[in-house]
Amino acid sequence: MTGSAGKFSPQPGRPAVARAWPHLPARAGAALFTPAAAGWLLPLLRPHRRRLALLLLISFLAAGLGLLPPYISKLVIDRGLIAGDAAQLVVWSLALFAVGLLATGTGALSSILHMRASVRMLARLRRRLLSRLAAKPAGWFAAQRAGELLSRIDGDAAEVQKFAFNAVLGGSSALIRLIGGSAMLMVLDWRLGLLTALLAPVELAFLAWARPRTERHAAAVREMQGRYAAGLSETLFGLPALQAARGTLWAERRSLRDHDSLSRKLIAQNLWREFTRAVPVLLSALTRSAIFLAGGLMVIRGEWPLGSLIAFIAYMGFMTGPMQSLLGLWHAQARVKVAAARLNAVMQADAPARTAAFSPSGYALRLDGVTVSRGAAPPLGPLSLTIPEGTRVALRGASGAGKTSLLAVLCGRAQPLAGRASLGGADLALLDGAALPPRVAFAGQRPFTLRASLRDNLFQSRAFWADPDNEAEVWALLELFGLADRFRSAGGLATLLGESGLTLSGGERQRLCLLRALLAPFDILILDEALSEVDPAAAARILAYIDARFPHATRILTAHGGAAAGGEFGMEINLTEAVA
Structure with a gap:
């Protein structure tokens, strides 16, 4: 199997961003995820740019269609019901149904495309993480815990990927609805529209005050999740040894302590999250009550049609809902920055980029x-x-x-x-x-x-197994090594090996x-x-x-x-x- 010394040239190390992105996405990525995290995250989004553009277009269309039903409802009430015009009632009712049907179909299409793109991007992110882990030196792993790394690949990667898509798609759609809803409020009555607009700076001030604590809660939960997962992984992996050493009770107690600590931090984070959600909802309810009172008096005095009041209340949702979504994204970014920082420790190179190829002339x-x-x-x-x-x-x-x-x-x-x-x-x-x-x-x-077949555990390519001579050589080596009878009786090359070779x-x-x-x-x-x-x-x-x-x-x-x-x-x- 030996042969002449072959030359090989692994790809030298490269900067985190291989291709320069336009300044706007780069700056936006740095603001959302920190410059270091944006360096490896933006290239992962790049292959999805066309799909993202299509999703943005569909989201804009869905947001635009969503603006129509409240105004059409106003026409149904004012021109049909109150005016007593049956023809207008039928026309605008059918229009309302058609717009609703189209909006539903557009939303479903957007959801399907979003899910497909999201799953693919998450797969790319996790593959990139595994690739970076594979390039780490052995000494780096000595300071890590398997469960903690698993927590990053699973939980942190999913949170970063989800936020990356929501920030682009959800944020853009919310912005369209916010602009459209605000414009329609001003069209219906500019005075009440200005009153509603006062809600935005109040909510922004509250979330700005709450944001640092949100980040601290996220960091505490993420750290404890990694610690609990690491301890559980160690326990499961070493269970036979723990049983032999009578250490299962100690491992159980450690797991319970970590779980209790994680539970307390999760409860504290959830209570804080509900509080930060409740305050904007309460502010919105107070604003809506004020609008009902002021607008209702205008209707009673005959200064405003009833349909306009109903449409105005509906458009309030188009303004306050998207506004809360945007502020919620900004607030959630505090949690995502914690996850991105944890991933960044894996994604960043441990040594300066190599500038020369490795090409030996022999094997001395x-x-x-x-x-x-x-x-x-x-x-x-x-x-x-x-x-x-x-x-x-x-x-x-x-x-x-x-x-x-x-x-x-x-x-x-x-x-x-x-x-x-x-x-x-x-x-x-x-x-x-x-x-x-x-x-x-x-x-x-x-x-x-690995927990895989004997064939898979030999890590050879399909081309290797396609050659009958290679399979015969494997069996000859199994015979020489005293393993042939063991595997022939168990299922041949398809024999399933237990996790960590425990079988x-x-x-x-x-x-x-x-x-x-x-x-x-x-x-x-x-x-x-x-x-x-x-x-x-x-x-x-x-x-x-x-x-x-x-x-x-x-x-x-x-x-x-x-x-x-x-x-x-x-x-x-x-x-x-x-x-x-």
Whole structure:
């Protein structure tokens, strides 16, 4: 499976916004989501610009149609009922029905298109988040909790996406209805229209006062949701170990404490939300009562038709409703900024953009004065050494000596604290922190499997499985690794593996992951305690096969003992000694 050193050039890092947007959308995005969040969010909206434009057009049409029924109702009353004209009554009643039918159809079409575009944009956002997470270095994940990240991908992403669409579509539609409703109020009676308009600055002042507290409530709830999800994820993932260690009661108590804290924060947020909703509703009710009183007196005195009063009250809804929607969006933006900030921590690059392509001329590894981080322990290094291509290398050292950290640097998955690590003369620093060169294969002590079929867990393409020879090779490796009978009796390549490989033993998971590493072409194979849970006889047989099958590949093995620690090595690196 080895081959000549292939050149590859991962895409160098690019600025957050690949293509310049017009100034207006960029400024609007920065105002709504902060400049940093707008940098990655606006490009996600860009592919939907035509659909958004169509939705805006339909929303404007629906808003315009919605302005007609109150005025037509006025004509039904004044020209039909009060005037006693049956013909006018029929004409305007039919017109009212036709406009209502058209408005209903337009609204339904807008809702369907909105949902389709919204779902697609949310999928793009979550795919982009997963892509950014995949590019993070291993050290970044050490400071994270899986449940917290899940909370961001699920809840925060959905809130940001929903607000992005509502701000564009709902805000535009509300603005049209607000302008149209206000204009119709002035047409019907400008004095009462001015009285109604006084409601806007009062509501704005109230929401401006309430907005900071809304943001604090949102931040507290989001933080607690992430904490609760993280604790629950840890508990579910480690439940077998917790049972063995008699720690289930502790985990249950922690979960209940987190849930109680989350409940209190949710209740406080909900009470505050209801309060901020109730005040504008109360102000609107007071204004409507004043209009009824003043307008009713005008009708009694014969200064105003009854139909005009009824239409005016209806148009008040067109002004106060959209106004509250716009102010509500502005108020909700405080919560969305919290979600956007949490996503921004994932979306932003961790290192300066790369400006050069990574293109090795071979697969010789070299360290020049490299110092490697070992977490809380003192750094390892400086180290200077060269591993020629095709060498069988033993990397030795006690637990905590830095073997795994050094291997992460050697295969491009982590950056050294100092010095230079190169592959075929190309600086490994040109790779993103989580990158693994295409012809470098890795199998570690902690095997990774998914709740999926055996076939899917081998991570090969459709083209791979389309070749019968490849499937035969898989079964030959399963036979060699002592797994063939296990899977033939369970369902073959369609055998479903449990989550985190819980249906397999530790040794079976390790062998399966090593098998997966051997299926793709490689020039460097790194085995980091990859056979620690496999019995010595099986481990010796597997290593002998690897040496015979891939004699020209660089093989780097770490082990404390057993078969992986023995045999002939072309080079030995002992981290308990100085390397020079």
